[in-house]
Amino acid sequence: MAQWGQLGFQDAASPLMEEILFFHDHTLVLLALLTSFLGCFSLNMLMNRYTLRFVTHGQELETVWTSLPIVVLLFLAMPSLRLLYISDEVSTPEMTIKSLGHQWYWSYEYSDFKDVEFDSYMIPTDDLTSGHYRLLDVDHRAVVPTDTSVRVLVASADVIHSWAVPSLGVKADAVPGRLNQLSFLISRPGIYYGQCSEICGANHSFMPIVLEAITPNHFLEWVNKMAQLT
Numbered sequence: 461m462a463q464w465g466q467l468g469f470q471d472a473a474s475p476l477m478e479e480i481l482f483f484h485d486h487t488l489v490l491l492a493l494l495t496s497f498l499g500c501f502s503l504n505m506l507m508n509r510y511t512l513r514f515v516t517h518g519q520e521l522e523t524v525w526t527s528l529p530i531v532v533l534l535f536l537a538m539p540s541l542r543l544l545y546i547s548d549e550v551s552t553p554e555m556t557i558k559s560l561g562h563q564w565y566w567s568y569e570y571s572d573f574k575d576v577e578f579d580s581y582m583i584p585t586d587d588l589t590s591g592h593y594r595l596l597d598v599d600h601r602a603v604v605p606t607d608t609s610v611r612v613l614v615a616s617a618d619v620i621h622s623w624a625v626p627s628l629g630v631k632a633d634a635v636p637g638r639l640n641q642l643s644f645l646i647s648r649p650g651i652y653y654g655q656c657s658e659i660c661g662a663n664h665s666f667m668p669i670v671l672e673a674i675t676p677n678h679f680l681e682w683v684n685k686m687a688q689l690t
């Protein structure tokens with residue numbers, strides 16, 4: 461989840477988010493280098509008469525400042541496109557969860573197992589106990605196994621919602637009558653928070669997503685318990 465005073469992204473909990481963080485840092489380095497270089501260059505032009513003459517009638521320099529940005533843009537575009545396609549890839553999922561957006565809660569169906577489905581409502585502020593996060597915790601967390609490639613099918617029962625978990629680097633619109641998919645592999649056990657990311661009505665801010673990642677063995681125990689409950 462987000463931390464107080466946080467400036468960057470949340471810690472990565474999936475390989476995809478690690479790549480996104482890496483790309484962000486890569487872009488930031490390029491940006492810092494470019495800004496400082498151009499800043500110095502502009503200042504130099506203002507201060508120094510010789511530089512000004514060299515800049516206004518310099519054929520070689522014009523060639524360089526036309527081609528260099530192309531190279532810089534390529535260095536940004538290549539990893540960016542690579543990441544775009546990686547994040548869209550749903551390669552042979554080991555498990556599928558269906559998540560439906562409702563006004564205003566999420567429901568989950570574990571279609572690989574019999575009778576495992578539930579609604580997930582935010583815990584109202586008055587009912588919070590210690591250890592719960594306000595506006596983020598839910599009454600039924602979606603439990604998922606770690607080290608397993610999980611596919612989430614996202615759709616909606618009423619208006620457009622959006623299923624997003626920042627620390628996993630995933631976000632998909634939940635559109636009524638349409639099935640969107642995303643996939644993730646959680647690398648370590650933990651509790652990962654997300655929120656509806658499409659303004660969907662009065663209680664848009666009150667339909668968080670909570671994933672509880674546990675080891676595959678514990679996950680199977682949980683599935684058995686859930687199936688017995690219904």
Ligand SMILES: [Cu+2]
Nearest residue numbers: 621622656660
């Ligand atoms: Cu929503």
